[in-house]
Structures are given as C-alpha cells and as structure tokens.
Amino acid sequence: MSATLTNDESKTTFNRIATDLIRPLTRHAYLETWLLTLALAIAVSVYAYYLQFTKGLGVTGLHDYVSWGMYLSNFVFFVASSLVGMLISSVLGLANQKWIIPISRIAEFIALAFALWAGLVIVIDMGRPDRLLNVFIHGRIQSPIVWDITVITTYVAISTLLVILPLIPDIAILRKRMTDAPAWQQTMYKVLSLGWVGLPEQYKLLHRSIRTLLILIVPVAFAIHTVTSWLFAATLRPGWDSTIFGPYFISGAFVAGVAAVLIAMYFFRTNYKLKDYITDMHFDKMGKLLVLVSLVYFYFNINEFLVPYYKMRQADAVHLNTLFTGHYAPMFWSVQIFGLILPIILLLFPKMRKPGAIATIAVFVLVGSWFKRLLIVVPTMLHPHLPIQNVPESFHVYVPTGLEIVLTLFPMVGVLLVITILAKLFPVIPIWEYAHDKGVSEEHINE
Amino acid sequence: MKTNLLHRILIPIIGLFLVNTSMLAQTWQAPADAAAVKNPFEGDKAKVARGQEVFLANCKSCHGDPGAANFLPLNPPPGDFASEKFLSQTDGALFWKITEGKLPMPSFKTTLSDDDRWAVVAYTRSLANALPAEAPKGMFDGKKVAVALTVNTEKRAVSAKVTFAENGVEQPAAGLKVRFGVKRTFANQWLSNTMITDAEGWAHFTYPEGVRADSEGKFIAVAELPDQKLSVTETVTFGSAFTGKNLLDERSLWTVRTMAPWWLYIAFFGTVLGVWAFIGIIALNIFKIYKLGQTKK
Structure with missing residues (x-):
C-alpha cells in the first residue's frame, strides 16, 4: 500500500486501473492474422506428425546412437522455462517483493504454458506414443522416468491452480465490466468467478490457498527439474555423469525463464500499452535478476566443465574436446559467450537494462538456452563408452531433418497459442492485487 | 675453475661408472670363494620340497615355471631355473646370487634364512633330472x-x-x-x-x-x-559346490518394480500423497469460496 487514498481517489484510481488492464481484452488488432498464422503453423505440424506417426522415427535424424536429439533437448528447455513461475511468484513473492505484482501473472502464464506442452514434447519423441501407457502399467518405481512423469503432472496441477486462484477476483471484475463480450465468454466468466463477491472470509481463504501453493510449488519445481536432470545424471556417460546436474539444471532454468518473462514483458508493455504498469523499473530489476541467475549458472558451468577438463578421463576427454575445439565448438562457444557471458557483462550497465535493449539481450539468452540444452543432450549421445562401429556412416553424426525441426517448433507455437488465449481472456496484470497495492480500498475492488 | 673441476674429477668418475655398469651387465660372476661353497643339503629330499615352497612364494613371479621359459621379459632376463644357464653354475654361485641379488633381482639376504636359500639351491639342482626334456622347437610343426x-x-x-x-x-x-x-x-x-x-x-x-x-x-x-x-x-565332478547369491533376490534400485526397496515406496508415495493432499485442501478451499458466494446471494 503506497499511500492512503481518499474515497474518491480510490474510486477513480481503481476505475483507471481496471479500464487500462481490461482494454487489451476488448481490442483485437491483428489478432485474427496472428491466430491464423498460429493455426497454419499447427496445421503444418500436425501433418508432419502424421508423417512421423505413420512412417516412424526414421523420418527424423535420430538413430541408434543419438536417440535423444532435438526433441529431448526441447523437453529439457520446456521444463526449464516453466520453472520461472516459481522463481518470480514464490521466491520473490514470499520475500515480500511488491514490485513483482504486475509481472507475476505473466510469469505464471509462461510457466503453465511451458509445463503443459513439456509432456507433449515427450510424446512427440516417441515412435510408438501408444506405449506411453506402459509407463503407468509396467513402470518401475525405481526409474527416474516414473518420477519425472509424476512430478510433471503435479507441477502442471499446481501451476494451473496458481494461475486460476489469483484470477478469481479479477474474473469477478470482468464479469461485471465485460458486458459487451460474447455470450460464451460471459458465461465462462460467470462460472470461473466461482460466485466471488469479495467477502472477508473469501479473501482469507484465497490468501491462505495462494500462500500454501506458493510454498508448495518451491519443492515441486525443484523436484521437476532435478528429476529431469537425473534422467541424464543417473547414467555413467561422459558429460552426464555429474553430481551437480540438479543445481546445474535449475540455475540454467532460471536463466531461460527470466529471459522468457522479459520478452513477454516487453511484448505486453508495447502491444497492450501497459507502459505505466510494466515500467522501466521492472525491466531494471528483472535485468539485475537475470545477472544474478546467470552468474549462478556461470558458476555451475565452470564446475561442470573445468573439473572434468582438469581430470581429462579418457571418455570425458573425447567429449570435452568435441565441445571445446571439435565439431560442436562453434555452437558451444557461441552459447557460452552470446547466451551467458556477454549478457552478464552488458546487463551490468543501467542503459542495457532499458526495455528495448534488455528484451533484445533476452532473446539471445533464450535462444542460447535452447542450444545449451542441445549441447547437453546430443554430444554425449555421440560419445558412448564403446566405440561406434559397424553402423552406417550417418550414425556417426546427428543431423536433424526438416520434419524434426518443424515438430520441435510445434510445441513452441503451442506455447504461444496458450499464452495468447490466456492473455486475451484474462488480464495479464492482476487487477485486484495491483489496485490493492496502490491503496485502493477493497470496497471499490468488490463493487 | 669450474671447467677444470668438471674435467678433472666429474668426467672420469662418470666415465668409470658407465664402464663399470656396462661390464657388470654382461656377466654376473660370483666370487671364486663363494662359488666354491658346497650345499649342506645336497640330495636332501625334504629340503628339495621346502625349496620348492620357497621358490613358489618368492621366485616364480619373475622366473616362471621351471622348464617353461615363461619368465618375465625384464632386462636383463631373469632366466629359467631349469635352464642350462642356471644348472651349469655351482651350488655356491647360485647361493651367493640369491643372497646378494643384482637389480632388478632383489637381495634375499635378509628376507630368506640361510637354510631356505640353500633349500632353493637344492630344489634348483633337483630340476636337472626331474624335468623331461623339451622337444626341439618346430619338431611338431605341421603334424x-x-x-x-x-x-x-x-x-x-x-x-x-x-x-x-x-x-x-x-x-x-x-x-x-x-x-x-x-x-x-x-x-x-x-x-x-x-x-x-x-x-x-x-x-x-x-x-x-x-x-x-x-x-x-x-x-x-x-x-x-x-x-x-x-x-x-x-x-x-570333484570341485567344491558353490551357490552364488543372486543380487536380484534382494530389494534394490536395480531390480524389477516388485523388488523396489521399502524406503523408496515410503519416500515416493509419502511425498506424492503429501503434495496432493495439499492440492486437495486447495480444491476444498475453492469449493468453500464458491459456497460462501452462494450463501451471500
């Protein structure tokens, strides 16, 4: 609560906030074109998947040695990006950082969208998706794959609740104000507002539930990405056989997630005309946060590469030489320099933390994060402990096919679609929390 | 001064050292008086058996099986106990060499008693008659x-x-x-x-x-x-019966799921149920919020 407002001020402030934040839900410039583009991309992807489903994984660049390629890298990237909801809302929210209020829902939308699609990425990676059922029928409780499926399901459930619960008072506001919306939308608001009238008991239950979720999601988010890292680290393979893979993945996830949130923040600020709500201050703080998480990730990178490099065990040496000076060196050094080191240095300058500049940097960080996952998954698969021999020449390398690239982009399109739908049906900034923070009385929020 | 010192003292010393070692490397002769000593256990069958024991424990690792010429490929080669090179030496010479050693052959002066060293000499001597002669190389080729x-x-x-x-x-x-x-x-x-x-x-x-x-x-x-x-x-059929322990009979992380460790069941289901219990409570809260709204109306 920044200031005590008089009754009239409170009323006008709330009106202004509600109007500003609801306006983007009613104005749809270029929305049809955008949705059509997404629909087209999805149609192409569905056809590509049809080809893969009928002809088998042979249509991809995957083979006996690199059986985890772009799809699995994509999966790790998706799980990583979904962790940001926990970082922003829980870690910073529970630390009583009020400035996150306008961006917390954006982070939650991103978290939910990525978590929802992460499971589908795994299905895309399966030549026989019907066999997914076998995990439930024959799965071993000792297998990290079973743990992964359990924890992803749980994380999706909690993320969904964390999107829905803070939305309830906002939906009640929408129910009252969006009277021009189509009938189905009004019905939806009516159902989803759950008869919210803003009773003190309702507020009490809501706050307690949100707080429980914010605490609960911390261990679950840590579990989801730690278990994902164990899918790799529970093997003896060079590049994966590491004891710090859990924290290495989690710190990397925060880097990817913060970058994704920054890009979304920039988009909504300009497209939704929310300059007064998502301010330079938010970009500045998120920039500092990105530096912090990047430094932590940088520290884990040093551990992950320098220590094996110092020891140079035979199998590790082959792997590390491929990354440092061999086939994957251009990608490896580009990712480390443009996706991690340069952003850290640049973001130390306040000018670089202005919206436009930092959004550009965030794009580099996010793209770098995706390729970093590829560098974690693929080179190790090309370096088995027993030499690759007596196989076709093409099995010595991994070259993804066009179809594979399409199906890797497909879930990303899906994420954009989910975010688009959410951001067109619900305000991207929590109206009631924001108004409350600005000193608007509950009476005006509920009226 | 320095060059003088180098020329006058060091170089001759180094030279001497080199000459000496290379000479020694070619032949290893026991001193005449040592070589002349007789084996006190000559022909003693019990000592021959003891000598074999000592041989197996101390000598075989380098010298190999007598008569098999499978000694280690060291430089100089250790040699075979049953070879002409060994058997042509006097008892005293063999005893002296076992006692003194010459690297890589260690000295057994302090590790084996005099009796044991003489026993090894007696054993070596016994090899002369005991071993059948090896066929000349290539005799059975093509047969x-x-x-x-x-x-x-x-x-x-x-x-x-x-x-x-x-x-x-x-x-x-x-x-x-x-x-x-x-x-x-x-x-x-x-x-x-x-x-x-x-x-x-x-x-x-x-x-x-x-x-x-x-x-x-x-x-x-x-x-x-x-x-x-x-x-x-x-x-x-005269071996000693052995029934191995099947690791898959124990509860462990690497077996089938029915053999998963109890602690894993407790940790896994305990955590999952705990988390979902909270999710259940939240769902209940949502229902309560809805109910409160209804009563207000």
Whole structure:
C-alpha cells in the first residue's frame, strides 16, 4: 500500500486501473492474422506428425546412437522455462517483493504454458506414443522416468491452480465490466468467478490457498527439474555423469525463464500499452535478476566443465574436446559467450537494462538456452563408452531433418497459442492485487 | 675453475661408472670363494620340497615355471631355473646370487634364512633330472597333435595323453608343454605349472581341493598345449559346490518394480500423497469460496 487514498481517489484510481488492464481484452488488432498464422503453423505440424506417426522415427535424424536429439533437448528447455513461475511468484513473492505484482501473472502464464506442452514434447519423441501407457502399467518405481512423469503432472496441477486462484477476483471484475463480450465468454466468466463477491472470509481463504501453493510449488519445481536432470545424471556417460546436474539444471532454468518473462514483458508493455504498469523499473530489476541467475549458472558451468577438463578421463576427454575445439565448438562457444557471458557483462550497465535493449539481450539468452540444452543432450549421445562401429556412416553424426525441426517448433507455437488465449481472456496484470497495492480500498475492488 | 673441476674429477668418475655398469651387465660372476661353497643339503629330499615352497612364494613371479621359459621379459632376463644357464653354475654361485641379488633381482639376504636359500639351491639342482626334456622347437610343426584326457575323480587327477600322427601311425608326443586349469566365463584359470609331456606323451595334474565349481560341484577342466594352440576340456565332478547369491533376490534400485526397496515406496508415495493432499485442501478451499458466494446471494 503506497499511500492512503481518499474515497474518491480510490474510486477513480481503481476505475483507471481496471479500464487500462481490461482494454487489451476488448481490442483485437491483428489478432485474427496472428491466430491464423498460429493455426497454419499447427496445421503444418500436425501433418508432419502424421508423417512421423505413420512412417516412424526414421523420418527424423535420430538413430541408434543419438536417440535423444532435438526433441529431448526441447523437453529439457520446456521444463526449464516453466520453472520461472516459481522463481518470480514464490521466491520473490514470499520475500515480500511488491514490485513483482504486475509481472507475476505473466510469469505464471509462461510457466503453465511451458509445463503443459513439456509432456507433449515427450510424446512427440516417441515412435510408438501408444506405449506411453506402459509407463503407468509396467513402470518401475525405481526409474527416474516414473518420477519425472509424476512430478510433471503435479507441477502442471499446481501451476494451473496458481494461475486460476489469483484470477478469481479479477474474473469477478470482468464479469461485471465485460458486458459487451460474447455470450460464451460471459458465461465462462460467470462460472470461473466461482460466485466471488469479495467477502472477508473469501479473501482469507484465497490468501491462505495462494500462500500454501506458493510454498508448495518451491519443492515441486525443484523436484521437476532435478528429476529431469537425473534422467541424464543417473547414467555413467561422459558429460552426464555429474553430481551437480540438479543445481546445474535449475540455475540454467532460471536463466531461460527470466529471459522468457522479459520478452513477454516487453511484448505486453508495447502491444497492450501497459507502459505505466510494466515500467522501466521492472525491466531494471528483472535485468539485475537475470545477472544474478546467470552468474549462478556461470558458476555451475565452470564446475561442470573445468573439473572434468582438469581430470581429462579418457571418455570425458573425447567429449570435452568435441565441445571445446571439435565439431560442436562453434555452437558451444557461441552459447557460452552470446547466451551467458556477454549478457552478464552488458546487463551490468543501467542503459542495457532499458526495455528495448534488455528484451533484445533476452532473446539471445533464450535462444542460447535452447542450444545449451542441445549441447547437453546430443554430444554425449555421440560419445558412448564403446566405440561406434559397424553402423552406417550417418550414425556417426546427428543431423536433424526438416520434419524434426518443424515438430520441435510445434510445441513452441503451442506455447504461444496458450499464452495468447490466456492473455486475451484474462488480464495479464492482476487487477485486484495491483489496485490493492496502490491503496485502493477493497470496497471499490468488490463493487 | 669450474671447467677444470668438471674435467678433472666429474668426467672420469662418470666415465668409470658407465664402464663399470656396462661390464657388470654382461656377466654376473660370483666370487671364486663363494662359488666354491658346497650345499649342506645336497640330495636332501625334504629340503628339495621346502625349496620348492620357497621358490613358489618368492621366485616364480619373475622366473616362471621351471622348464617353461615363461619368465618375465625384464632386462636383463631373469632366466629359467631349469635352464642350462642356471644348472651349469655351482651350488655356491647360485647361493651367493640369491643372497646378494643384482637389480632388478632383489637381495634375499635378509628376507630368506640361510637354510631356505640353500633349500632353493637344492630344489634348483633337483630340476636337472626331474624335468623331461623339451622337444626341439618346430619338431611338431605341421603334424596333427591330439590330446585325450582321463579323469580320476577320487584322486582329483586329470591326465593328458598327447599323441601325434605320422604316416597314419599314432605315436606319443614327448617333450610338449602342457598346462591344466579350469574353464571360466571370460578366461581360463590356470592351476598347474607348465609341464612337459614324458616319453609316453603323458602329463598328469592333481587339482587342489576347493576348486570353485557350480552348485553340483562340477567344473570344466581344461588342458592346453600353448605352443600348439590346442586345448581340450572335460567336465569333472570333484570341485567344491558353490551357490552364488543372486543380487536380484534382494530389494534394490536395480531390480524389477516388485523388488523396489521399502524406503523408496515410503519416500515416493509419502511425498506424492503429501503434495496432493495439499492440492486437495486447495480444491476444498475453492469449493468453500464458491459456497460462501452462494450463501451471500
């Protein structure tokens, strides 16, 4: 609560906030074109998947040695990006950082969208998706794959609740104000507002539930990405056989997630005309946060590469030489320099933390994060402990096919679609929390 | 000054050292008085047996099986105890060399008693008559050599009769190397020294007690002629029965799911149920919020 407002001020402030934040839900410039583009991309992807489903994984660049390629890298990237909801809302929210209020829902939308699609990425990676059922029928409780499926399901459930619960008072506001919306939308608001009238008991239950979720999601988010890292680290393979893979993945996830949130923040600020709500201050703080998480990730990178490099065990040496000076060196050094080191240095300058500049940097960080996952998954698969021999020449390398690239982009399109739908049906900034923070009385929020 | 010092003192010393070592490397002679000493245990069978024990424990690792010339490839070569090079030396010379040593051969002055060292000399001397002569190299080249095994279960003995065929006539193959062992999963476990077949083509080996075998006491005995790259096997029943512990019988992380450890069940389901209980409470809260709204209306 920044200031005590008089009754009239409170009323006008709330009106202004509600109007500003609801306006983007009613104005749809270029929305049809955008949705059509997404629909087209999805149609192409569905056809590509049809080809893969009928002809088998042979249509991809995957083979006996690199059986985890772009799809699995994509999966790790998706799980990583979904962790940001926990970082922003829980870690910073529970630390009583009020400035996150306008961006917390954006982070939650991103978290939910990525978590929802992460499971589908795994299905895309399966030549026989019907066999997914076998995990439930024959799965071993000792297998990290079973743990992964359990924890992803749980994380999706909690993320969904964390999107829905803070939305309830906002939906009640929408129910009252969006009277021009189509009938189905009004019905939806009516159902989803759950008869919210803003009773003190309702507020009490809501706050307690949100707080429980914010605490609960911390261990679950840590579990989801730690278990994902164990899918790799529970093997003896060079590049994966590491004891710090859990924290290495989690710190990397925060880097990817913060970058994704920054890009979304920039988009909504300009497209939704929310300059007064998502301010330079938010970009500045998120920039500092990105530096912090990047430094932590940088520290884990040093551990992950320098220590094996110092020891140079035979199998590790082959792997590390491929990354440092061999086939994957251009990608490896580009990712480390443009996706991690340069952003850290640049973001130390306040000018670089202005919206436009930092959004550009965030794009580099996010793209770098995706390729970093590829560098974690693929080179190790090309370096088995027993030499690759007596196989076709093409099995010595991994070259993804066009179809594979399409199906890797497909879930990303899906994420954009989910975010688009959410951001067109619900305000991207929590109206009631924001108004409350600005000193608007509950009476005006509920009226 | 410095160059003078180098020229006058160091270089001659280094030179002397080099000459000396290279001379010593060529021949290793026992001093005449030491070489003249007689073995106090000459012809003592008990001492020969003791000498073999000491030999197996201390000498075999480098010098190999007597007569098999399978000593380690060191420089200078350790040599075979049954070779002419050894047997042509006097008892006193052998004793002196065992006592003093010359690297890489260690000195046994302090590790073996005088009696034991003399016992080894007695054992070495006994090798002269005991070992059948090895056939000249290449004698059996291109000839079809065959091995037949006979097993005496009571005595745990396996005998190999080695023959070769010449002009259609089967004859005993004398002087061939044979060794006995057990066929294991990835390699053969050799239990005997390398032996030489006698004039009748026989080589005999008594297996020690307690050879690890399958659950019924069976194992596969193997006799090999290393030079002929020929080996024959025979399943024998005088091993010591062994039933291995099946690791899959225990609860562990690497077995089937029905054998998962209890702590994992508790940790996994405990955590999952705990988290979902909270999710359930939240769902209940949502329902309560809805109910409150209804009553207000």
